[in-house]
Amino acid sequence: MPADDHHLLERRYRIMGRNAPLFYDKPVHLVRGEGVWLYDADGKRYLDVYNNVPCVGHCHPxxxxxxxxxxxxxxxxxxxxxxxxxxxxxxxxxxxxxxxxxxxxxxxxxxxxxxxxxxxxxxxxxxxxxxxxxxxxxxxxxxxxxxxxxxxxxxxxxxxxxxxxxxxxxxxxxxxxxxxxxxxxxxxxxxxxxxxxxxxxxxxxxxxxxxxxxxxxxxxxxxxxxxxxxxxxxxxxxxxxxxxxxxxxxxxxxxxxxxxxxxxxxxxxxxxxxxxxxxxxxxxxxxxxxxxxxxxxxxxxxxxxxxxxxxxxxxxxxxxxEDLAANCRNVGAYVRSGLDQLKARHPVVGNVRSQGLFFGLDLVNDDAQNSPAPDKAKRLINLMRDRGVLISRIGRHDNILKMRPPLVFSKENADVLLTTLDDALAAL
Amino acid sequence: MPADDHHLLERRYRIMGRNAPLFYDKPVHLVRGEGVWLYDADGKRYLDVYNNVPCVGHCHPxxxxxxxxxxxxxxxxxxxxxxxxxxxxxxxxxxxxxxxxxxxxxxxxxxxxxxxxxxxxxxxxxxxxxxxxxxxxxxxxxxxxxxxxxxxxxxxxxxxxxxxxxxxxxxxxxxxxxxxxxxxxxxxxxxxxxxxxxxxxxxxxxxxxxxxxxxxxxxxxxxxxxxxxxxxxxxxxxxxxxxxxxxxxxxxxxxxxxxxxxxxxxxxxxxxxxxxxxxxxxxxxxxxxxxxxxxxxxxxxxxxxxxxxxxxxxxxxxxxxEDLAANCRNVGAYVRSGLDQLKARHPVVGNVRSQGLFFGLDLVNDDAQNSPAPDKAKRLINLMRDRGVLISRIGRHDNILKMRPPLVFSKENADVLLTTLDDALAAL
Missing domain, CATH: 3.40.640.10 (Type I PLP-dependent aspartate aminotransferase-like (Major domain))
Structure with a gap:
């Protein structure tokens, strides 16, 4: 983490308390957003595959x-x-x-x-x-x-x-x-x-x-x-x-x-x-x-x-x-198909679930029961963060990757997500 | 009430329910705000002596x-x-x-x-x-x-x-x-x-x-x-x-x-x-x-x-x-003095209370107990509305005029308030 970010984090702890929720082992210091992209203080950009609030894209004009x-x-x-x-x-x-x-x-x-x-x-x-x-x-x-x-x-x-x-x-x-x-x-x-x-x-x-x-x-x-x-x-x-x-x-x-x-x-x-x-x-x-x-x-x-x-x-x-419902259907189906392919290649992916532009990957351990793998999920979202893609996790066992991008997510964005996910799953 | 406003009110009743709170016997249909002023759909302007939310003035640039x-x-x-x-x-x-x-x-x-x-x-x-x-x-x-x-x-x-x-x-x-x-x-x-x-x-x-x-x-x-x-x-x-x-x-x-x-x-x-x-x-x-x-x-x-x-x-x-605290003190004292003078002239004003730019007038009946006069308070705020000044009422007996303008309220605004209040009190 850059020194400036570390200093900001310390200031934040002091004035907003130690427990105000923060994502990731190394929190991301954001300064700008546009469409599906978020930019940190060092100019690095992140593909936002987490935030449903900016549904029509960050800072839609x-x-x-x-x-x-x-x-x-x-x-x-x-x-x-x-x-x-x-x-x-x-x-x-x-x-x-x-x-x-x-x-x-x-x-x-x-x-x-x-x-x-x-x-x-x-x-x-x-x-x-x-x-x-x-x-x-x-x-x-x-x-x-x-x-x-x-x-x-x-x-x-x-x-x-x-x-x-x-x-x-x-x-x-x-x-x-x-x-x-x-x-x-x-x-x-x-x-x-x-x-x-x-x-x-x-x-x-x-x-x-x-x-x-x-x-x-x-x-x-x-x-x-x-x-x-x-x-x-x-x-x-x-x-x-x-x-x-x-x-x-x-x-x-x-x-x-x-x-x-x-x-x-x-x-x-x-x-x-x-x-x-x-x-x-x-x-x-x-x-x-x-x-x-x-x-x-x-x-x-x-x-x-x-x-x-x-x-x-x-x-x-x-x-x-912008007919975003159609985009959710089309890009949603495209991402879903890519996730199914990832599942076939990575045994840690026990189950793929999706609905439009909302996706979950149930990560499992390599055992007979497909037992939930929350530690792997935690590690994976941090690996993804380091690779410039923001996702999170959810579910009873905290082992389900939660992917829920702005509705303007494109197939090109989907390719970035799928490639990065493939890479991060391999690095697990 | 203009026909257009009446139509809007009917549409509002239908889609937001009959009981969504509205001020005044004839609701004000607002379209624009600037500083201490609010403008209705017919271009009539109202001095806002009620709204504390736009504290630095409506639509401060x-x-x-x-x-x-x-x-x-x-x-x-x-x-x-x-x-x-x-x-x-x-x-x-x-x-x-x-x-x-x-x-x-x-x-x-x-x-x-x-x-x-x-x-x-x-x-x-x-x-x-x-x-x-x-x-x-x-x-x-x-x-x-x-x-x-x-x-x-x-x-x-x-x-x-x-x-x-x-x-x-x-x-x-x-x-x-x-x-x-x-x-x-x-x-x-x-x-x-x-x-x-x-x-x-x-x-x-x-x-x-x-x-x-x-x-x-x-x-x-x-x-x-x-x-x-x-x-x-x-x-x-x-x-x-x-x-x-x-x-x-x-x-x-x-x-x-x-x-x-x-x-x-x-x-x-x-x-x-x-x-x-x-x-x-x-x-x-x-x-x-x-x-x-x-x-x-x-x-x-x-x-x-x-x-x-x-x-x-x-x-x-x-x-x-804009040193609005000083403005609250100065204009507050000016309004207070004017309200005290109104009290001396209008027996319906039983008590004046204020703190900075927050004022209350306790309206009373003409009896030995100075009993609370909620009906007069209700009538008065509607008379004020008709005269282009927005105030409300408050208190256990609903008889206390509530005046709480944006903090940028000036002495000129105060004169409008005091003159109009004098007139409305006389018309009660």
Whole structure:
């Protein structure tokens, strides 16, 4: 690490604490971003295969222009009328099923999930929340208590239950998709019954239907639909967290849940919504929004301001005009095929999973059980960093490479990723 | 209301719900802002005497320039190294007492208060929170449960206790400041004892030392210091919410708590920090930040990104180079003197309270008790709106005019405010 970076790191430790999260054994000191590229203080460039937030590419000129133009015109909260947020809300809701016809705005995915939980509890009269056993939905008190993907998870609060998400690679045990869906959905049934036994009424099932934190397991047809039906029959709502999955990344749909037949009651949005600008929110049935709004008098100072609306709108513009969904499909398929070839050559790659421009490689040890290899995953992402490609890892065993580039990722970029990955896997 | 505005309002009701808060009987449809002025769709201009968020003035060119320049260069989370946030954190901490020597960043005041509560609970091992009986600290599940200034307050959760804040205008009853401080601080003692009786360990006293939501009562010397001492003796921390009071508004100090002798354990920051850009955070002892960070692995995706750091830094630049603290003092004193004169002429003004560029007028009925006059306050802010001046109201009885203009408010602006207020009071 250069001396200047070391000095900056020491200053950072002192003023932001020792434990503010940092990537890599040698942290990367960034100074500039453009498209899929990031540049460090020494002018070295890195291919960004990690960051989903700058979904239309780092510093996209159209988004920056919209931000600057609106910021110099007006930036104010929503207790005054402004066209921008109404236009955006209409446009956003039009991308969902007709039953999801109203929007509320926040600044972060945490705030969106907090709002969704409050709304679900108000609407259902229940308090019980079901989450997956390896999930993260935000950093507030309530959402931290629901976080199950922590290295040191606390016991869940009394109102919560966790369910395991099927991962065909490790959980199939000879079972068909139908059996897998049924067996794992039965955990939702058990969760509901366990709540009811404790006098807790279910308020919501809160999941990301791509199961990104869980390691992006191959989807088991029918599983989400069954889980949702069970929760609804018990009076709860289905909150779909699209903070990671949303905004066309899957290639096949604008929203992750649209790859299933389950229509959520509330959808929460965040990270990519403003390409890095703090804008987030939820979409739900207007009846829920009206009922909750009347009771709770919810207000969010920065949420839905004209600048956020302009930025979020520009992001949708770029996704449409550059047809990024098609890019996710095409380049996604290209990368997938390359990853499958890497798997054939490198036994450490136990499993490849992907959905559009979201990829996971399950790294395994050379044993009969294909046991998870978190140490190798850690080493590999640092090898990749040294070779100028930024990725990370995820999953219950922290052994799944997480690759989730900006949606403007090209086949040329893919070649860089695949070649570098091949090299790093060989160097493991 | 113009037909276009009516149509926009109907569209807004449909897509954002009936209950998304709006100011005024006839909502104002804004399209542009500059300094202390806001412009509606018909070109009518309004003097902004309400908004503290655009603290250095609407669309300040220096802030917009910093935003645009950084947004076109790099916008990324803090898991990579970046100089901007380290520079800002150092500069921010330097404005506090030496014991407040580390910073963490979020996007909103809600997130900052959530983080502060989590930190206080972790550090103290307690769960109990004491808030004032007419306060608001955010819109999350936990903070909503602590909200006491709602029109329909819910019963407080088991871990919380509320205390009444002394308002010399209504609570003095012939008592000296010393007696007032002692009597009201004894409520803190009772709150602590009541918690302890229920087996709850106090974690924090969470207050805004200006007591803005409570109606900006005249400060009672020694009260905050006594309240804090009692909480500390019981093992709790003092969290000071500077979301409204901070960033030089009081004129006499950068932070509201600096008008007292009580140094907080954690200070939370928000609204004016980015002049409208969603940036917020907290400042605390590094030992607390390190301890909590190590245990909680806290991460905030947008918090402290280079754009937020650049914007927040530009706001500090403007506060310093335009010497806005001095402006708050000078113009604040000028407005105060004018308000005192209005009080002498209009019996409906029962009490004038102010601190720098933050003013309250307690409106009263013409009776022996000076009973609160919320209806008159409501009518008055609408009369002011019709006359081109934006203010609001606050306080336990919703009868206190709330005036809190951008810090660049001038004596000429003050004359407009005072003349218009005189006229509107006469028209009541």
């Amino acid at each position: 159209q988004v920056v222009e919209a931000l600057a133009r609106q910021a110099e015109t007006l930036n104010i909260h929503t207790r005054y009328l402004h066209e921008g947020i109404v236009n955006y809300a209409e446009r956003l809701c039009a991308t969902f099923a007709p039953s999801l016809d109203a929007a509320m705005f926040t600044c972060t995915g945490t705030e969106a999930n907090e709002l969704a939980l409050r709304m679900a509890r108000y609407v259902t009269g229940g308090t019980g929340i079901i989450v997956s056993d390896f999930s993260y939905h935000g950093n507030s008190e309530t959402l931290a208590a629901l976080t199950t993907c922590s290295p040191t998870p606390e016991p869940l609060p009394a109102f919560a239950r966790q369910i395991q998400i099927p991962d065909p690679y490790r959980d199939r045990q000879g079972r068909s998709d139908e059996e897998l869906a049924r067996v794992f959905a039965s955990q939702v049934e058990q969760a509901v019954r366990s709540m009811q036994a404790d006098g807790i009424r279910p308020a919501a099932l809160l999941i990301d239907t791509l199961f990104a934190n869980e390691g992006l397991p191959d989807r088991v047809p029918g599983y989400v639909e069954q889980a949702v039906r069970i929760v609804r029959e018990a009076g709860g709502l289905f909150i779909c967290d699209e903070v990671q999955a949303g905004f066309a990344r899957t290639g096949d749909a604008m929203w992750g849940h649209q790859l299933t037949d389950a229509v959520p009651d509330i959808v929460t949005l965040g990270k990519p919504m403003g390409n890095g600008h703090p804008v987030a929110g939820l979409v739900a049935a207007r009846a829920h929004v009206d009922a909750f709004g009347g009771a709770a008098n919810y207000f969010n100072t920065f949420g839905g301001n004209p600048v956020s609306a302009a930025v979020a709108s520009a992001v949708l513009d770029v996704i449409e005009t | 220096q802030v917009v320039e910093a935003l645009a320049r950084q947004a076109e260069t790099l916008n990324i989370h803090t898991r990579y190294l970046h100089e901007g946030i380290v520079n800002y954190a150092e500069r921010l901490c330097a404005t506090f007492a030496p014991s407040l020597d580390a910073a963490m960043f979020t996007c909103t005041g809600t997130e900052a208060n959530e983080l502060a509560l989590r930190m206080a609970r972790y550090v103290t091992g307690g769960t109990g929170i004491i808030v004032s009986d007419f306060s608001y600290h955010g819109n999350s599940e936990t903070l909503a449960a602590l909200t006491t200034c709602s029109p329909t307050p819910e019963p407080l959760p088991a871990f919380a206790r509320q205390i009444q804040i002394p308002d010399p205008y209504r609570d003095r009853q012939g008592r000296s400041d010393e007696e007032l401080a002692r009597v009201f601080a004894s409520q803190v003692e009772q709150a602590v004892r009541s918690m302890q009786a229920d087996g709850i360990r106090p974690a924090a006293l969470l207050i805004d030392t200006l007591f803005a939501n409570e109606g900006l009562p005249d400060r009672v010397p020694g009260y905050v210091e006594q309240a804090v001492r009692i909480v500390r003796e019981a093992g709790g921390l003092f969290i000071c919410d500077e979301v409204q009071a901070g960033f030089a508004r009081t004129g006499d100090a950068m932070w509201g708590h600096q008008l007292t002798d009580a140094v907080p354990d954690i200070v939370t920051l928000g609204k004016p920090m980015g002049n409208g850009h969603p940036v917020a955070g907290l400042v605390a002892a590094r030992a607390h930040v390190d301890a909590f960070g190590g245990a909680a692995n806290y991460f905030n995706t947008f918090g402290g990104n280079p754009v937020s750091a650049a914007v927040a830094s530009a706001v500090l630049d403007v506060i310093e180079t």
